[in-house]
Amino acid sequence: MSRDTSIKIHRRGLLLGAVAALALPIPSRSEAAPRALVARRGKAQVTPEGYPETEIWGFDGQAPGPLLRARQGARLQRRLVNELPVPTSVHWHGIRIDNAMDGVTGLTQAPVAPGEIFDYAFDLPDAGTYWYHAHTNSYEQVARGLYGALIVEEADPPDIDREETLILGDWRLDRETAQIADDFGAWHDLSHAGRMGNIVTTNGKFDLKRAARRNERLRLRLINAANARILALSLVGLEGWIMALDGMPLEHPLAAQGALRLAPSQRMDLIVDVTAADGETAHLAQMNDDGKWWSQVAWDITGSASSQRRPRPMPLPPNPRQAVPGVKDARTVTLAMEGGAMGRLQAATYAGKRLAFRDLAERGQFWAFNGTVGRTDAPLAEAALGETLRIRIVNDTVFPHAMHLHGMHFRDVKDDGDSLGPLRDTLLVQQGETREIAFVADNPGGWLFHCHMLAHAASGMTTWVKVRDG
Ligand SMILES: [Cu+2]
Secondary structure, eight states: OOHHHHHHHHHHHHHTHHHHGGGSOOOOTTSOOOOEEEEEEEEEOOSOTTSOOEEEEEETTBSSOOOEEEETTOEEEEEEEEOSSSOBOEEEETOOOOGGGSOOBTTTBOOBOTTOEEEEEEEOOSOEEEEEEEOSSHHHHTTTTOEEEEEEEOSSOOOOSEEEEEEEEEEOBOTTTOOBOOOTTOHHHHHTTOOOOSEEEETTBTTEEEEEEETOEEEEEEEEOOSSOOEEEEEESEEEEEEEETTEEEEEEEEOOSOEEEOTTOEEEEEEEEOSOTTOEEEEEEEOTTSOEEEEEEEEEEEESOSSOOOOOOOOOOOTTOOOOOOTTSEEEEEEEEESTTOOOOEEEETTEEEEHHHHHHTTOOEEETTBOSOOSSOSEEEOTTEEEEEEEEEOSSSOEEEEESSSOEEEEEGGGTEEEEEESEEEEOTTOEEEEEEEEOSOEEEEEEESSHHHHHTTOEEEEEEOOO
């Protein structure tokens, strides 16, 4: 029996959990409590050495939080312990998860109050690069540092020398004190491009330095944990391939050339060879539109791993359920995005009332989906279990938006369904652009669908999709 089938059976078992619970043996007292993941205050050296430390909120007091690693098919369990002064929750971004574990307060769970706990336990059906982050007032909590990497290892991993997980964060710090600017929800951020920082870190460090050898083969797992910043990255002294996007392997890896664009919450797995010579420095760089670049991560090259480069890598092993069949005949739902500064939104419905744009603005609400601000009781769409659904996203605003679907990955639809893009969980939709996505609604429950520019999500760009249970 293939692993694919056994996972499906296990998932089915989970769905029946509510009914079957009475028949299950009561866990013995000796059963250990899950490992803790403590949301609490901490300090971090976000700025270069010599500058003051920054007070952050982080999982286990660190930003980023601990790197979580598990094998594909394993079950991950963590007890969230909330030692923050405010309620919180954890979303396991990109995991095709049991709905009750998705961490969205108000939709899949109640907020975890200060001093309280919540036990997360879920299966990991897919290998790949994922991350976890607070999903309660996330425009503030993620900006304060409540995020970390979640790596799910393939049973049959690629042949590399070593891997590095690189999680990029964007901090808005007061230039005098190096403390986080507490202007969360500032109207300019809500109504324009979101909360941009003034320092971009890798694994919490402003200038991450590493060592490598010539012709060494590295797997780089890139994660954009920024609130709103779309990263344009490039490789200097490294050459290789894009192997996976948002955790999901590409059937045909792409050459990693030019600007590697990573919208908020997106991930990219690269396999790269060090082509810089002994004594040189290789870089993961940020670049601007003019092609100018500056170092984000630097690898000092000493010695060589082999005398020549290795052959091109094989694609990563596919995850289960990567196919999206029946797209051409699938039902299509439209999501019209409007609002923001310099937009055309005249009025929209907010909390059941039709309000003019200036009245919405007074309430800090600047964006609408299909004429409605924020999540309502009724979902954007309700799908039958297993139905393939298309969503046409019309961006009638002058800003790009990174649309993230919880619980299921989608493909973007090209040529009216004749070709499909890579399987992803977050799609960057540029200003004025119309894009279409399609996914198999095979995960029952209520799933958030929102902009991952987190200030936008808090200012109207949040809706949800309901998948019926059978
Ligand atoms: Cu947005």
